[in-house]
Amino acid sequence: MSGPTTEALVTLGRAYVRRAPGELFKSALAARLLNPHLRDHPRRRVVDVEFGARFAVDTQDLIQRYLYLFGGWEPNMTRWLGSRLSAGDVLVDVGSNVGVFAVLGSRLVGSTGRVVAIEASPTFHRRLEQHAELNGCDNVRAINAAVSDSRKTLTFVLASSHNMGANSIVPYDGPAESTFAMEALPLPELLDADEVARARVIKIDVEGAEGGVVRGMKALLEKLRPDAEIAVEVTPDRMAQLGDSVDELLDIMRDHGFHTYRLDNDYGPEGYPRAMRRPSAPVRWRGPVVGETDLVFSRIDAETLV
Secondary structure, X not given: OOOHHHHHHHHHHHHHHHHOOOOOOHHHHHHHHHHHHHHHOOOEEEEEOOOOOEEEEEOOOHHHHHHHHHOOOOHHHHHHHHHHOOOOOEEEEEOOOOOHHHHHHHHHHOOOOEEEEEEOOHXXXXXXXXXXXXXXXXXXXXXXXXXXXXXXXXXXXXXXXXXXXXXXXXXXXXXXXXXXXXXXXXXXXXXXXXXXXXXEEEEEOOOOOHHHHHHHOHHHHOOOOOOOEEEEEEOHHHHHHOOOOHHHHHHHHHHOOOEEEEEOOOOOHHHHHHHHHOOOOOEEOOOOOOOXXXXXXXXXXXXXXX
């Protein structure tokens, strides 16, 4: 149901969730009213986010909806990148989507740093370039390509426009919103020597294809600076459908001197008001990885990455 009164209430509710002090009623309001309404009755706006950038959003899509509603996406990852990247660093963002972390990284590394933003979807690649231009990010090198363990052509399938970031090469038998083919290369072939030498963070979010990406960058790991860290969203069930395993990925990182940490990441709207205000840091992870998980790999040997 939608009408002028409902739309006005949604606008007021969004302002309360984003701007009011404290967390009273915010979780319920976001989960029960605002998130479903903005998904089913999309708004298209240019919005400011918490780290000072601007994005053109369509709230039908999950990531863009959260930017509009909460002013951020993946607050724990946002906080962690802010604690890692400094002027002159390089961020390699594999699976950049509309460019949230590319724009954040651009601000953090400054004019002497660089962001290499790699996105397979031609649509999202264009949006990424638009957002880089909108925010004056002259230090972003945007690449429209897929990443894998060898040169090949990959076919991507999008199941639902309600989460357009879920473009994946994992086999899917249901009705598809769209498909596209894209050439894939190993990550070392997409980076120049200076980008490899200065890479402080490599972030990988590729919807099940992370096994191939990490396998293809094994030779790169030996060339990284000692304090380089790698963040990977792993989805064990999707990886298995492609013949990959989390254990292989963990073994590769362990063999190159990296310790494993888990970064909490809850996509439910009810948890976002608290996470936006009190983001958490990665903690040491020694157990099995059984569900979708954000992992951080670091040569630092500690219980928490601060």
